[in-house]
Amino acid sequence: MTEDRECRVLLVGMMGSGKSTIGRLLAEATGWPYVDNDELVRRSHGTTARRILAEQGEGPMRAAESAALALGVTIPAPALIGVAAGTILDARNRERLRDGGVVVWLRADADVLESRAGGADHRPFVDAGGDDWIRDAAAERDPLYASVADIVIDTGRQPPEASAKEVLEALSGMAACGDALTP
Numbered sequence: 001m002t003e004d005r006e007c008r009v010l011l012v013g014m015m016g017s018g019k020s021t022i023g024r025l026l027a028e029a030t031g032w033p034y035v036d037n038d039e040l041v042r043r044s045h046g047t048t049a050r051r052i053l054a055e056q057g058e059g060p061m062r063a064a065e066s067a068a069l070a071l072g073v074t075i076p077a078p079a080l081i082g083v084a085a086g087t088i089l090d091a092r093n094r095e096r097l098r099d100g101g102v103v104v105w106l107r108a109d110a111d112v113l114e115s116r117a118g119g120a121d122h123r124p125f126v127d128a129g130g131d132d133w134i135r136d137a138a139a140e141r142d143p144l145y146a147s148v149a150d151i152v153i154d155t156g157r158q159p160p161e162a163s164a165k166e167v168l169e170a171l172s173g174m175a176a177c178g179d180a181l182t183p
Contacts, residue, residue, distance in 0.1 A: 006077030007177035008101030009167075012088060012145055014138050016113040017106040018155040018163060019082040025164035026080050030181065035075060036082035040068035049084065062086060069093055073100030078180040085137075088144045097148045102177060104167055105149035107142070108156035110135045150174075 009026070011019045020036055027034035041049045044067045053061040065084035072081040073096055081101070087093040097103050113134050146152070151170045155163045171177040 005099070005101055005176050007171070007174075007180040008073065008075065008077040009080045009171065009177070010072070010083050010097055010101045010103045011080065011106055012083045012097065012103055012148070013085065013106035013155070014108065014113050014134070014141065015085050016115075016134075017085075017108045018160050019106055021160045022106060022153075022155065022164050022167065023080050023082045025160055026167060029164065029168060030078065030080075032078045032080050032180075033075070034080040034082070035072060037065060037068050037072075037084040037087075040071050040081075041065065041084075044068055044071050062090070066090060066093055069096055069100075073097075077101065078177070085141070088141050088148070094144065094148050102150050102171065102174060103148045104151045104153060104170075105145045106153055106155045106163065107145070108154065110138045112156035113138060 009032075011023050013019055023034040023036060026032070038048060041047070041052070041064050045052065045064045049061050049064055049068075052064050065087050069083055069087050072083065075081060083097070088097075151167065153163050153166050153170075158166075168181070172181050
């Protein structure tokens with residue numbers, strides 16, 4: 001991370017890693033706005049990523065998620081942004097993440113992700129591919145998340161409140177965010 005970036009915290013990780021839950025906890029603790037990918041897709045496309053996937057296919061859905069990320073990195077700092085898991089697959093998005101703020105990778109093992117992701121209405125890939133899809137996707141994406149992460153938090157070994165506290169502790173030591181966290 002370069003120190004000239006603003007404290008826009010970009011939460012990345014696989015579905016089930018805790019982006020929404022931890023993002024909301026961080027928003028409560030800091031008073032900063034939290035905006036997740038689903039909201040950003042609705043703002044930019046007037047519908048959900050799941051509907052775009054169902055009606056237009058994976059390519060247009062990925063494009064909508066990329067547009068959501070582009071919108072997210074323009075939200076005035078300090079802010080917390082939940083990023084769609086699949087955006088990491090695109091090199092341009094990885095560059096947006098690196099340039100857009102402090103990237104926090106919420107990491108969890110595939111077993112944890114499987115237990116958390118099943119049954120969620122907004123997770124169609126799990127519906128179609130199940131546990132194998134999660135394992136394969138995590139194996140492909142984890143090195144990409146690692147390549148952009150300024151902070152890595154293992155969310156699989158602790159409750160979300162402890163993960164949020166770890167994020168805050170890490171942010172407080174960064175020039176870009178330490179001042180923003182000071183009351």
